[in-house]
Amino acid sequence: MAGEPQADCLFCKIVTGEVPATVVRETATTVAFRDINPQAPTHILVIPKAHYADAASLASAEPTLAADVLREAGEVAAEEKIDGSGFRVVFNTGAGAGQTVFHAHAHVLGGRGLQWPPG
Structure with missing residues (x-):
């Protein structure tokens, strides 16, 4: 069910502390941690604590959480x-989008010039 933790989800395991991560911020609804394969000097992931497969399903189901x-x-x-x-x-x-x-x-990326269009 959407929103519920998924046993096979790496990020759900980071939320619960089952998998370690370098957490830089945490709120009641989100966790932010450093990407293990950074694509820029600063590369941090911000995730909702609730499980949604992608940004579109998150925004559709819980726009406040997406915000x-x-x-x-x-x-x-x-x-x-x-x-x-x-x-x-x-x-x-x-x-197909990576x-x-x-x-x-x-993904929050910065600390170097970021050209457009990417990739």
């Missing part, structure tokens, strides 16, 4: 001091 994730992305950028130089927030949706963990998550 929490976006707000935390901004807070992470400020704490990492990349808010002034610019940062990118990316949601990959589906395997999503590898099917638990909604935002």
